[in-house]
Amino acid sequence: MKTLLLENILTAMNIQPNKKQKGIRIKTVTDDRSEIESHTLYFRWNNKEVPVNRIKNYTNVFIVTDTSFSDMEKLNSEQIIMVKDLKESFFKFTFYYRHLFHIPVVAITGTCGKSTTKEMLKHILEETHNVQATISSKNADYYNLSYLLGMDEETDVAVFETAVSKKGDMTQSCKYFYPTIGIMTMIDVDHTDQIRSFQDYLAEKAKIMEGMNNEGTLILNSDDPCLSTIDTSKFKGEIMTFGKNKNATFRIKKYEYHTSGMTFWIKYKQKEYKGYIPGLGEHNVYNAAASLAAAAILGVNLPYALMRLSSYHHMGSHFQIIEGRKQITLVDDTWKSNPASLRKGLETLSRVALPSQRKIAVLGRMASLGKYADEEYEKAGHLIAELGVDILITKGFIAKDFQKPAIEAGLDPNHIYHFSEADEMKRFFDSFLIPNDIVYFKTGGNDSDFDDVIDYLKR
Numbered sequence: 001m002k003t004l005l006l007e008n009i010l011t012a013m014n015i016q017p018n019k020k021q022k023g024i025r026i027k028t029v030t031d032d033r034s035e036i037e038s039h040t041l042y043f044r045w046n047n048k049e050v051p052v053n054r055i056k057n058y059t060n061v062f063i064v065t066d067t068s069f070s071d072m073e074k075l076n077s078e079q080i081i082m083v084k085d086l087k088e089s090f091f092k093f094t095f096y097y098r099h100l101f102h103i104p105v106v107a108i109t110g111t112c113g114k115s116t117t118k119e120m121l122k123h124i125l126e127e128t129h130n131v132q133a134t135i136s137s138k139n140a141d142y143y144n145l146s147y148l149l150g151m152d153e154e155t156d157v158a159v160f161e162t163a164v165s166k167k168g169d170m171t172q173s174c175k176y177f178y179p180t181i182g183i184m185t186m187i188d189v190d191h192t193d194q195i196r197s198f199q200d201y202l203a204e205k206a207k208i209m210e211g212m213n214n215e216g217t218l219i220l221n222s223d224d225p226c227l228s229t230i231d232t233s234k235f236k237g238e239i240m241t242f243g244k245n246k247n248a249t250f251r252i253k254k255y256e257y258h259t260s261g262m263t264f265w266i267k268y269k270q271k272e273y274k275g276y277i278p279g280l281g282e283h284n285v286y287n288a289a290a291s292l293a294a295a296a297i298l299g300v301n302l303p304y305a306l307m308r309l310s311s312y313h314h315m316g317s318h319f320q321i322i323e324g325r326k327q328i329t330l331v332d333d334t335w336k337s338n339p340a341s342l343r344k345g346l347e348t349l350s351r352v353a354l355p356s357q358r359k360i361a362v363l364g365r366m367a368s369l370g371k372y373a374d375e376e377y378e379k380a381g382h383l384i385a386e387l388g389v390d391i392l393i394t395k396g397f398i399a400k401d402f403q404k405p406a407i408e409a410g411l412d413p414n415h416i417y418h419f420s421e422a423d424e425m426k427r428f429f430d431s432f433l434i435p436n437d438i439v440y441f442k443t444g445g446n447d448s449d450f451d452d453v454i455d456y457l458k459r
Contacts, residue, residue, distance in 0.1 A: 002153060021062075021078050050069045070429075101159060105159075109205050110187060111185075115321070132158040140163065157298060163340060169206055170205060178213075186340065187202055187337065190339075220243070222242065260279075265287060276306075276309070279314035291305075324457045331438065346383055359390045362440065373401075378404075385407075393417045396420065403416050403418070427454050
């Protein structure tokens with residue numbers, strides 16, 4: 001975080017600083033009580049108790065609050081910054097801090113692909129730029145303040161995921177980051193337990209345009225049917241696209257599967273480029289195209305960007321190929337499971353498996369589907385059979401919903417198994433697996449049993 005003068009922060013919040021609040025340097029701004037130390041500005045959310053006795057051991061600690069709190073009188077009056085609307089004051093601060101830095105900020109959203117696209121773009125940039133970015137797939141809103149404050153005078157570009165799990169998430173994230181470049185990877189059913197309607201979920205994602213003040217550059221997947229329905233008429237900036245569509249700005253001409261990655265050809269401004277990306281699946285080519293589009297906007301030479309992508313380290317538990325014992329192949333795709341990511345995973349499994357391999361799918365539940373759950377489990381069950389999965393193993397009672405539609409679509413009921421615990425699965429695999437099997441693991445329930453079983457089966 002850039003060190004700030006308290007008087008400048010207060011002025012940005014439309015508060016007139018008094019004499020004792022002038023000349024004070026603030027080195028930490030937080031809404032987490034555990035992070036309070038000397039030279040801290042603390043925003044007190046949800047009427048939380050303030051650790052007054054601990055604060056008295058520090059110098060220059062200031063509390064922004066809209067209500068009184070216990071033992072407040074033990075602090076000096078200048079330490080208490082009383083405001084009428086805490087949320088409004090907080091976002092005046094984020095606006096002030098973000099606009100201290102005149103740098104490009106990339107916001108990436110979508111149902112699937114945002115973490116990988118972010119990591120690809122970060123990898124392209126980080127050798128020549130000082131990049132501030134979200135960490136791994138940690139994109140929940142409570143990380144936003146720390147990500148914002150990670151920007152300072154040394155930062156050249158910022159790359160942030162802007163996730164949506166409930167209404168208001170996109171608008172709020174953009175009030176931290178004020179992106180200048182927005183990427184929408186693809187949209188499918190997800191988080192419809194909190195956002196009841198898929199159309200509302202799509203509309204929430206599309207608010208990234210408002211968050212950009214309808215300016216800057218918007219990068220869209222031209223092949224995604226849901227994205228083709230969003231209204232971009234109010235967006236006054238530039239719109240770039242990526243995909244197989246012949247009119248795409250970054251057109252994916254073709255791609256080939258290799259042992260651990262994808263070779264692809266992409267056309268941009270009448271020139272064709274060849275690239276390679278570690279990580280299997282068509283979806284990774286799309287992620288690469290999105291990251292290349294953003295890199296081009298940021299002024300990166302495309303051959304250089306392609307060279308950087310070839311050394312990208314693919315994210316763990318994202319269709320991660322692992323050598324297992326007994327000459328089996330394990331595929332760890334357990335980071336997340338929603339209809340789109342499961343579909344892409346199963347399609348990639350079908351594409352990479354050899355004719356001699358038994359394709360075994362070990363599936364936990366898909367998360368956060370709300371009223372769409374029955375329909376999406378039915379679609380997924382049909383797909384399991386249609387793609388030629390040989391063995392279906394479900395874990396947990398909700399995942400049983402894959403079984404009936406898979407049988408309806410032609411999967412032999414004798415090739416379906418169900419378990420509730422990791423130890424049951426281990427004992428089963430000890431006697432069931434044969435050399436050359438490929439075993440695909442997917443769950444959306446943060447189920448540690450999957451990690452346990454995968455570790456057990458590793459070589």
